[in-house]
Amino acid sequence: MKLIAAILTGLVALEHLYILWLEMFAWTTRGPKVFRSLPKDMFEKTKALAANQGLYNGFLAAGLIWSLFIQDPVWGNNVAYFFLGCVIVAGVYGAATAQKSIFYVQAVPAIIALVFRLLS
Secondary structure, three states: OHHHHHHHHHHHHHHHHHHHHHHHHOOOOOHHHHOOOOOOOHHHHOHHHHHHHHHHHHHHHHHHHHHHHOOOHHHHHHHHHHHHHHHHHHHHHHHHHOOOHHHHHHHHHHHHHHHHHHHO
């Protein structure tokens, strides 16, 4: 169970590293293909805003990765709980304010990882 929890936590971290890359470095190239609901002319105008969001996603990924390397299981779980909770809150907020699919793409994987963490 602990291995599955660690793998799921790692997958959530990888997802947020992908979001970091997308928002910080590929916003004007790959962004329009991923975020089809936004008008294409908005990507250049919102490049700095997207990069800022990407940076925050990088912090989430860094915290989740950090939790995987902490030797003390209680401390490692607490760090993972915190960062998975942050991802869940961000996913719920994003779904409520921007796009409903954010809940399924961001919050649901973090909820599943959190459940496995709590059960391990």
